Amino acid sequence: MTFEEKPEGNGGLVDENQLYLGARQQANRKPGASGKAKFSARQEVNDKCDLPRKSLNMYTWQEIQRHNQETGQWLVINRKVYDVTGWADRHPGGRKVLSHYAGEDATDVFRAMHPDPDIVRLYLKPLFIGELAQEEPNQERNKNSQLVEDFQELRRTLETMNMFKANLGFFFLHFAQIFILEALAWVIVWHFGSGWLITIFISCLLTVAQAQSMFLQHDMGHLSIFKKSKWNHLMQKFVMSHLKGLSTKWWNNRHFQHHVKTNIDTKDPDIDVGPLFIVGDLTSVEHGKNKIKYIDYEKQHLYFYMVGAPLFMPVYLNLESMQEMYLRRYWEVFFLQDIAWVSSFYICYFITFGPFYGIFGTMVLIYLTKLLESPWFGYVSQMSHIPMKISREENQDWFSTQVLATCDVEQSFFNDWFTGHLNFQIEHHLFPTMPRHNYHKVAPLVKSLCAKHGLPYVNKPMLKAFGDIVRALKKSGALWKEAYCMHPQI
Incomplete structure (x- = not known):
């Protein structure tokens, strides 16, 4: 190279x-x-x-x-x-x-x-x-030098405690879970046929496997699990492109922007959800003052239920991934690799389920699975960011930026498994290269540092976190409506 x-x-x-x-x-x-x-x-x-x-x-x-x-x-x-x-x-x-x-x-x-x-x-x-x-x-x-120093000392402490060392057995079990679910789906359709009840059931099994693959690729994108980086890169391509059908290069470019400037308007692509939605206070008011109206944003929280969450995975992410592969970089070598890996996702499905469903039926199965997975991943990925502070660039220190823009969801075996440990978003954003099985050990130390410097450490129940997404969208829509009605066009 x-x-x-x-x-x-x-x-x-x-x-x-x-x-x-x-x-x-x-x-x-x-x-x-x-x-x-x-x-x-x-x-x-x-x-x-x-x-x-x-x-x-x-x-x-x-x-x-x-x-x-x-x-x-x-x-x-x-x-x-x-x-x-x-x-x-x-x-x-x-x-x-x-x-x-x-x-x-x-x-x-x-x-x-x-x-x-x-x-x-x-x-x-x-x-x-x-x-x-x-x-x-x-x-x-303008930065709090004492907070920066304390955070750097915390990181050195965690490195001494080996909190950044991955447990290979943990990730092996997650790989095994995915493969068992996919194999079970094939065995069921092979044994019982492809009736509509069976199709819905195996779609549910594949949905769980796909959701766990999404969380697993998140790990592959951040961690050095293997000593040689070529194996880390290969595993990320395998999980993201082969198991998920999405471009690895596109995901890295998008996701790392999200991490380095979380919830910063114009810099974090995860909050750039226009024109269908507007988030935060500043953008909502500006859209209202300038008479910008692609939809009735006062009802955007309802559109999120009906359209946003179900189509987030099968439409929005898939189209953006394909656009990145085909339009933006044309046929460079790494994008040719991406195209080959993503193609292997569909080829594998056609080989596995094509004999039972045919080409059209297999495509329906793929997108039914993505449709079921989409609300799952949509809620999990947005519950820790959309309800939190969304601002313009303030050039704050790393610790303050991540704590104010993220929140945690209460720990339990179900919450950890259901979210792929993304219920510990504060810890994950502060330490992206830390294996997720160590987040719960680090959380008390992060909370203590927040208390020392008067920063909020938000930890909420999962259902409240889900509801806060809708409440935040409803609030932004109301701010837009007020500005839209009260200000003359600029």
């Missing part, structure tokens, strides 16, 4: 395969000395970034914050300043992830989104242009 090839990864700056090859070359080691090669490469990066201070360019926050446009993007990581302008197009997590942090301190988000930042720093080296001036604080002056 060459430097120009846009590798796919866990949202990091580069593909670890590239880094490993580069590490071996720079360390001048034989192929068998992988551990020593990685260590030597890391040491070289540390040594070269530790140049005498007098030889470095020194920058103020005022200078850095001016480089926040597409033509010039600088960011700060651990007081070091990097010019990522030319790298943005090759960033495996998508160019927007970098542009969203241009002109800002990205220390905590960099650490949060990269499973092995020491390796990634090898490719940061050529982007390094200087450091913060001695008199400058570690973060922008």
Whole structure:
């Protein structure tokens, strides 16, 4: 793989395969000395970034914050300043992830989104242009430096406790559950035939398998479960594209934007749900003042029940995935791979169920399954964000941004299983590369840090969380209606 090839990864700056090859070359080691090669490469990066201070360019926050446009993007990581302008197009997590942090301190988000930042720093080296001036604080002056320091100390504590180490047995059981459900569906239709009652029943089995696959691919997109990154990439493609029928590249580019700027208007694609819905207070009022009306937004909470939740998976996500594969990047190598993997999802269904249902009947079965899964995933994915704070860019610290934009749902065996542990959204957003089976262990420590700094730690029952989605949409619709009726057209 060459430097120009846009590798796919866990949202990091580069593909670890590239880094490993580069590490071996720079360390001048034989192929068998992988551990020593990685260590030597890391040491070289540390040594070269530790140049005498007098030889470095020194920058103020005022200078850095001016480089926040597409033509010039600088960011700060651990007081070091990097010019990522030319790298943005090759960033495996998508160019927007970098542009969203241009002109800002990205220390905590960099650490949060990269499973092995020491390796990634090898490719940061050529982007390094200087450091913060001695008199400058570690973060922008508007950020709570004590909160940032406390959060970084919490992360170091969790790393010491091995909270970022994945339990392979846990994920093996989830894979086994999916395969057993799909095999059971085939056995039932093979034994009992393809009557409509049987079809509905196996659709339910496949729906559970599909929902669990969606949660599992969420893990594959964030974690380094295997030591070699190529296996992590392969497993993510297998789960996301083969088991789910969606583009892996599209999902990564979209999902990592959601993580780095959660609930930030114009930057988080998960709250960009127009023109069918408007969310939050600011957008609703602006739409009303400007007489923008694609539907009657006062009734959008009802449309969510009737249209939004049922069609979220089979229509919205599938069409957006196909659009990304076909229109935006045309026929680049990774999108050809995506097309092949996504095609394998449909081919597998046709081979398995085609003999019983035919081509048309199998397509109906696929979309019936997605139709049943859609409300499940729609409610689970939105219950922790739509009812929370939705704002314009405020450049807050990482901890405050994630805590204010997310909430947890009470823990129980059912809630954990039903949501794929996404009921711990606060912990997941603070530590995206943490295996989900450790969230409940970390939650008390996060709650304690919130209490120390006066931040709300929202934890609610699941039914209330579901209801809050509709209540939030109803509130936004009412704000739109009031602005729409009371203000003249602008």
